Amino acid sequence: MKLRYVLTRIFYALIILFVVISLNFLLPRLIFTDPAEPLLRGIPEDDLILRAAVRAEYGLDGSLFRQYFVYLGKMFTFDYGRSYVYKAPVFSVMFSKIPWSMILSLSAMLISVITGIHVGARAAKHRGKRPDKVLLGAATLTTALPSFWIALVFMMLLCFAVPVFPFRGAMTEGYSLTFHEWIFWIGVLLGVVAAGVSYYFTKKVFLLFVVPVGAFVLSALIAVPPADLADIAYHSILPIFVLCIGSIVSYALMVRNSMIAAVNEDYVTTARAKGLSERQVLFGHTLRNALLPMVTSIGMSMAGVFGGSVLIEKIFAWPGMGGLLLEAQNVGDFQLAQGIMFFYSFVTIVCNLLTDFVYHRLDPRVKLA
C-alpha cells in the first residue's frame, strides 16, 4: 500500500471530520437563538456573575468566532463538555455506556456474521432450491417489517404471553455499580494494540478481526463480577436474538449473491480442473473470494457496534448509547447529544477509513483512488 494513498485518505477523513464538527457547532446556534438558555433557566435574572460563569463553563461566551475556536480546541482534546443531567463530563458518561451497547451489538454481529456466512453459502450451493427460497422469503420479510416491530412481537410472545425472558434492563438490580469500566477499556485497548502488533509480524488479516473481538470478550468477562455474569447474559438473550434476525438475513443475502457471481470466475474453473472436491472448491475458493464484500459491510456496521441500536435499546430499556441519546433528547441535554453525535461521526469516519485500508490489503485489484 502506497504511503501517499494512506495519507490522502487520512487527509480526506480529517476534512470530513472538520465539516462534521463545524456542523455540530453551528446547528444548535443556527436553530436556537441562545443555546445557553436551557442551562440558565434555573438561575435568577439578576445574578449576572453566576450566569457569566455558567456561560464560560460551557464555552458559550464571547463572539461566535471565538466560541468556534474554543469548540474546535475542545474537540481535539476530548473535552466534549459536561452533561448537566449526569453532572459529569460527557466523555466519561459515554464511556460508561459504550460497553453495554457493545455487549449487545458485538455479540449480535459475531453471531450474525458466522451464521450469515453459513446460511448464504448453503443457499448459493442449492441455488433455486429450498434453502435458497427460504432465504429469499426471509429477506422479503425482514426488509418489509420494521425491526422494532419484530422486537415488539418477540417481547410480546416471550416476555408477556409466555413469560420466559425479562423484558427490561440489563440486570435485575442496579447495574452501574458492579461494572468495572476501566478494566474493560484497558482490555479492549490492549486487544487493539495486540491485533496491530500480531498483524505486523504475521501479515494475517484475520488477526485484525479475531484479536480485538477476543480481547473484548475476555475483558467483558473480567470486568463483570462473576455473580452478575449469568444475569446479564440472561437479560441480553432476547435483544441479541432480535438484533440478529435482520442482520443474519442481510449478510446471508450478500454472501449468496457474491458467491453466485463468483461461480463463473476463472479461478473456480481452475480449482475444479485441479481436481479439488466440490467442498474444497466451494469453501476454499468460491467462498473465500465471495467474502470480500462482507469486509466492507462489517466495517460499516462497526460504527453501529459502538453506537448500539437506538430502537432495540429503547424497547428493552437497555442502558447503552442508544438509550443515552434518547435520554439526552428527552431532558434537553444538548451538550450530551452533541457529544454523542460527534462520537458517532468520528467512529463512522475512522471505521470507513480502516475498512478501505483492509479492503485494499485483501483485494489489490481495487484501484487506489
Next chain:
Amino acid sequence: MSVSGFFGKAGLFFVKAARFVWTRFLCPVGTFFKRLWKHRKGRFGLIVVAALVFFALFAPLLTPYDPKTPSINEGYLPPSWTHLLGTDGNGVDILAQILYGTRVSLIIGLTSGLCVTLVGAFLGIVAGYYSKWAGGAIMRVVDVLLVIPTLPLMVILHKYVSSSYVMMIFIFIAFGWPGTARIIRAQVLSLKNGNYIKAAELFGAKRNYITRRHILPAVSHLLIMNCALASAGFMIAEAGLSFIGLGDPSAVSWGQLLVKAEGGAFTSRLWAWVLAPGAAIFFAVIGFMQIGYALEELLNPKIGGTGMTARAWGEATDAQIEEAEEQMREPSPEEAAAIREQVRSER
C-alpha cells in the same frame, strides 16, 4: 381579429392541448399501468397500493369511529364486533386509527420518496454529465452527508424544531438524496462514454438534448425503482422515528399507534393492538417494493427477456406491432402529396 377566428384558434388550441395531454401523458400512463398489471409482482403491488389509497381517501366512510375522540369508558377493550381490533387506552378504535394512519404513511412515503428521487437524479446527472467542478462539489457534500449519523442529528434537531411531519419530510429529503445521487452519477458516468452518446455529441447535439433523449431514459428504471423503494423505506422510517418519540404525538399514524401499544398493550394483553400496525406497515412496504421490482424488470434493458427490445417487439401485441409498422412504412405518392400539402399549409 374576428370572433369566429378567435374561437377557431381557441378551438384549435384546445384540440392541440387535448392531443398533447392524450399522447404525451394519458397514453403512456395508460400503457404503463397496463404493462404493470400484466406483470405478476406489478399486479400485486398495484392492488395493494390501490387499496391503501382507497383506505386513505375513504377512511371516514369505512369506519364509524373518529381516530382522535377519546371515550373514557371504552379504554382497553379487546377485539369484538363493535371494535374489530379493540380500543386503545383512551377508548379510541384501533381499526379507525389504522385506516386514518394510512394517510400519514402514504403522504410521507410518497412525497419524500418522489422528492429524494428528483433531487438525487438532478444532482447526480449534473455531477456526472454537466460540470466537473460542480460534480466534485456535489460529491464532497455527498461524502459528508453519508457520514453524518442521521438519527442523533434528528434527535438534536427535534429538540429545537417543531415536531411536525413537514419537518420530518424535509429531513428525509436532506439526508436521502446522497444515496440516489451517487447511484445515478455512477450510471451516468458509465453511460457518458457509450458510443451512441459520443455519436450524438459528434452530430452536435446539445447536452440538454442528450440528457433528455438518451440519459434520462437509460436511468429511468433506476429512478423509478429508487422512488418505490425509497417510499417504502421512508414509511418504515416514519414508524421508527415516531416510535422513539420524534414524530408528532397528536397525529394519527401507525408509528404513534405502536408507541401507545408499547405503553399499554402488553400489560392489558391486547395483541391485536401490536400486530395490526405492523401488518399494515408490512403490506404497504411490500406493495411499494413489488411495484419497484416489477418496474425494474420491465424497464431495465439488462435484465433478460423483458428488456427494451423485448418491450418493443417480444411483448407487444400484434395490433401494436402493426401500428408501429404502419408508422414506419414508406408513404404512397398520394399520401406523400397530402403530407406535403399539410406541411405547406402549416407554414
